[in-house]
Amino acid sequence: MKNAEAGDNEGLLVRRIKNGTVIDHIDGGEALNVVKILGITGTTQEALSIATNVQSKNMDKKDIVKLTNRELSKEEVNRIALISPKATINIIRNFKVVEKKGVEIPHLIEGIVRCPNPGCISNTNEPIRSRFEVHLKGLHCCYCDWMITKDLTSHII
Amino acid sequence: MRTQHIISIKDFDREGIDSLLDKAALIDRQKGRSDALNGKILATLFFEPSTRTRMSFESAIARLGGTTLSVGSVDACSMAKGETLADTIRVVSGYADAIVIRHPREGAARLAAEFSSVPVINAGDGAGQHPSQTLLDLYTIRQSMPIEGIDVALVGDLRYGRTAHSLAFALSLYGVRLHTLSPNGLELPETLSADLRESGMEIIAHDAIDDLIGEVDVLYVTRVQRERFPDSASYFNVSSSYRVTPEILTGAKEHLIILHPLPRVDEIDPRVDDSPHARYFEQSRNGVPVRMAMLREVMQ
Numbered sequence: 001m002k003n004a005e006a007g008d009n010e011g012l013l014v015r016r017i018k019n020g021t022v023i024d025h026i027d028g029g030e031a032l033n034v035v036k037i038l039g040i041t042g043t044t045q046e047a048l049s050i051a052t053n054v055q056s057k058n059m060d061k062k063d064i065v066k067l068t069n070r071e072l073s074k075e076e077v078n079r080i081a082l083i084s085p086k087a088t089i090n091i092i093r094n095f096k097v098v099e100k101k102g103v104e105i106p107h108l109i110e111g112i113v114r115c116p117n118p119g120c121i122s123n124t125n126e127p128i129r130s131r132f133e134v135h136l137k138g139l140h141c142c143y144c145d146w147m148i149t150k151d152l153t154s155h156i157i
Numbered sequence: 158m159r160t161q162h163i164i165s166i167k168d169f170d171r172e173g174i175d176s177l178l179d180k181a182a183l184i185d186r187q188k189g190r191s192d193a194l195n196g197k198i199l200a201t202l203f204f205e206p207s208t209r210t211r212m213s214f215e216s217a218i219a220r221l222g223g224t225t226l227s228v229g230s231v232d233a234c235s236m237a238k239g240e241t242l243a244d245t246i247r248v249v250s251g252y253a254d255a256i257v258i259r260h261p262r263e264g265a266a267r268l269a270a271e272f273s274s275v276p277v278i279n280a281g282d283g284a285g286q287h288p289s290q291t292l293l294d295l296y297t298i299r300q301s302m303p304i305e306g307i308d309v310a311l312v313g314d315l316r317y318g319r320t321a322h323s324l325a326f327a328l329s330l331y332g333v334r335l336h337t338l339s340p341n342g343l344e345l346p347e348t349l350s351a352d353l354r355e356s357g358m359e360i361i362a363h364d365a366i367d368d369l370i371g372e373v374d375v376l377y378v379t380r381v382q383r384e385r386f387p388d389s390a391s392y393f394n395v396s397s398s399y400r401v402t403p404e405i406l407t408g409a410k411e412h413l414i415i416l417h418p419l420p421r422v423d424e425i426d427p428r429v430d431d432s433p434h435a436r437y438f439e440q441s442r443n444g445v446p447v448r449m450a451m452l453r454e455v456m457q
Contacts, residue, residue, distance in 0.1 A: 117263060119261075119262055119263050119283045119284065120262065120263050120264050121242070121260075121262040121263065121264035121265045121267070121268050121282075122264060124241075124242075124262065125241060126241050126242055126243050126268060127241060127243050128243070128268060128271070141264070142264075142267065143263065143264025143267050143268060144263035144264040144282075144283075144285055145165075145167075145263070145264075145285065145286075146263075147348055149348075
């Protein structure tokens with residue numbers, strides 16, 4: 001049987017998971033940012049495996065993230081598109097891939113990225129979440145009109 | 158019905174701007190008094206100093222038969238006790254039929270609109286937007302000439318001046334050619350000029366006021382703030398080189414108009430005030446009919 005997580009060499013590096021999500025084809029070196037953008041920290045409950053700079057047939061190098069016992073929602077999946085638009089998501093149940101999908105760049109992202117403008121109202125104690133429209137040129141702050149055009153990952157909350 | 162707010166000039170298309178300016182012109186022709194907003198209450202929340210904007214909004218609501226509710230100084234209000242703007246807005250929108258807000262942080266008016274149950278008008282949010290100023294600037298130009306296809310010069314602090322940014326954007330909707338003149342380091346932000354050029358606007362940067370004065374139909378002068386310079390000497394050097402004087406104007410087109418959002422300091426020689434080119438006090442007066450049209454738009 002083909003490896004359920006459909007990876008190339010990662011079977012050697014990271015064990016298969018019984019239930020959860022495998023995020024494959026992440027751009028090489030971006031795995032930790034994917035984990036960050038999903039809000040997974042050392043204090044959250046998921047068992048997490050990360051493989052970085054794995055050889056890939058279609059990509060020069062890729063990263064893989066495996067999350068045990070957690071199926072990502074569509075909104076969570078689409079956040080990943082901001083930093084790794086080629087990523088694929090495999091939902092695993094009982095060692096089998098029950099769903100495989102790509103990521104879609106969302107039109108609007110909330111509470112994920114901090115506005116770099118220190119004068120922006122979203123950088124205060126107001127009861128709001130940061131909100132950005134996703135444009136071809138970058139992320140546009142819906143509050144202060146600031147555009148983030150590069151180094152997006154350094155602005156992830 | 159959805160509550161209508163006026164937060165940014167970017168929320169308008171050209172048709173929307175023209176329609177509002179037409180309404181302002183009608184109010185102006187009718188000598189600017191009516192009871193259209195009789196019994197309505199306008200809350201003015203100014204978290205930053207303001208003379209012209211605040212007084213002209215208060216004048217506008219009074220001329221429409223409404224009244225103003227104000228917190229007085231910021232020190233005296235609950236924000237000084239640590240209340241969030243969101244809470245202040247939720248409370249004040251229970252007392253008034255519309256809110257005019259000026260706040261030091263960019264995006265504050267957008268936030269206010271999210272939490273308000275009544276219309277919000279942005280009267281300036283930090284270095285962000287100031288749509289009523291832009292509308293009255295356009296109104297003043299239109300009194301003298303059609304805006305379409307003219308040459309407009311923006312002079313002064315184009316980096317931090319919110320009035321210059323909003324006006325440049327609005328002018329791009331009218332096929333205007335933009336001329337800029339600013340001290341080193343106070344040029345139009347690169348992202349804004351890139352956006353304007355992308356929208357088809359031609360922008361020409363100049364080094365001296367003599368270079369542009371013969372080419373433009375409108376000279377829009379903004380204040381260069383002293384605190385942008387390391388010392389007084391360098392400030393005076395720069396500010397004197399941008400000064401509009403009667404001598405400079407000898408090379409101007411006959412129909413040139415000079416605008417300034419005021420307050421001015423040294424940018425325009427007082428001797429220019431009596432010249433037929435000077436329109437800045439008229440521009441300031443136009444704040445009333447334009448703001449009356451804005452209030453009618455959102456409160457009726």
